[in-house]
Amino acid sequence: MSGTLESLNKHFGLSGKINFVEDHNLVKLEVLSQSSRLECYLQGAHITSFKHNKAGELLWLSPIANFAQGKAIRGGIPLCWPWFGKHSDASLQQHGFARNSLFEVSKTSALDNGDVEIVLRLTANETTLSIWPYQFLLEVSITLGESLSVELISHNKDDKPFFVTEAIHSYFKLDDISRLSIGGLEGAKYYDQLSDKECVQAEVNCCINQETDRIYQAPENGIQLLHNDGVKIGLVQENANAVVVWNPWVGKSASMNDFPDSGYKNMVCVEAANARYKVINLAPGSRHSIKQTLQIALE
Numbered sequence: 001m002s003g004t005l006e007s008l009n010k011h012f013g014l015s016g017k018i019n020f021v022e023d024h025n026l027v028k029l030e031v032l033s034q035s036s037r038l039e040c041y042l043q044g045a046h047i048t049s050f051k052h053n054k055a056g057e058l059l060w061l062s063p064i065a066n067f068a069q070g071k072a073i074r075g076g077i078p079l080c081w082p083w084f085g086k087h088s089d090a091s092l093q094q095h096g097f098a099r100n101s102l103f104e105v106s107k108t109s110a111l112d113n114g115d116v117e118i119v120l121r122l123t124a125n126e127t128t129l130s131i132w133p134y135q136f137l138l139e140v141s142i143t144l145g146e147s148l149s150v151e152l153i154s155h156n157k158d159d160k161p162f163f164v165t166e167a168i169h170s171y172f173k174l175d176d177i178s179r180l181s182i183g184g185l186e187g188a189k190y191y192d193q194l195s196d197k198e199c200v201q202a203e204v205n206c207c208i209n210q211e212t213d214r215i216y217q218a219p220e221n222g223i224q225l226l227h228n229d230g231v232k233i234g235l236v237q238e239n240a241n242a243v244v245v246w247n248p249w250v251g252k253s254a255s256m257n258d259f260p261d262s263g264y265k266n267m268v269c270v271e272a273a274n275a276r277y278k279v280i281n282l283a284p285g286s287r288h289s290i291k292q293t294l295q296i297a298l299e
């Protein structure tokens with residue numbers, strides 16, 4: 001591992017901005033901008049921390065998350081690709097294989113505005129081809145600064161088309177779920193995964209007081225998460241036809257071995273997705289991008 005770290009820091013490290021370390025036997029990037037700090041594992045291109053200098057930590061990470069090769073980390077921003085949700089083949093894991101695959105570093109750069117950009121990539125390999133028989137390139141572009149943006153860029157490198165559903169599955173850290181309100185979804189249609197019903201969001205603000213698992217049709221404008229005292233996160237998403245809102249509440253929290261029984265009180269997932277309402281059909285040689293940007297506003 002040290003050889004890998006040495007090589008990564010030599011080729012992609014940026015003094016005072018990007019450093020590669022080992023943590024839980026996995027390679028992790030520590031990234032610093034003028035106004036924030038981020039941690040991201042090469043496994044799954046998985047962001048596990050986004051700490052804003054004024055607003056503090058904005059992502060929820062399970063204190064009992066698994067950090068094992070090939071296992072998805074509970075919390076942070078897992079990436080669901082090339083499918084969102086359950087696969088028709090029950091032997092395949094939910095949410096696709098990207099989140100427990102080892103990504104490579106494509107480039108790292110310090111931008112003129114003080115932001116820092118990292119591009120990670122995953123290409124087809126023996127394992128992915130055995131699951132999903134397509135040649136592809138998946139790029140994850142992360143830009144850290146006053147805000148955080150995560151972009152998933154799918155490239156079809158095959159000679160046949162393929163379909164993708166996907167989600168940037170962001171877990172947000174809450175002081176208390178009872179003080180959460182999610183604005184911007186009023187009037188939006190949503191599919192309730194628990195009741196298997198199509199519904200419409202009547203309330204101006206979505207509040208959570210029970211298990212919640214909804215795939216909303218994405219609103220034209222952004223979504224506002226008002227969650228901790230004085231902190232609002234504006235969520236802007238591009239090329240996403242859906243917004244997923246999830247909280248496991250009491251029962252499901254207790255059923256997950258990497259999720260504390262009371263964890264539901266301090267987290268909510270609000271995910272930019274292409275799922276249910278539209279499947280992304282990628283022709284050979286074409287590409288598709290989905291992006292979620294977290295903008296911080298202090299009340």
Ligand code: TA6
Pocket residue numbers: 072085094095169193213244245246269271
């Ligand atoms: O995004 C919501 C969801 O699809 C829920 O149904 C729940 O399964 C959640 O994802 C977590 O999935 P995971 O496979 O990470 O446990």
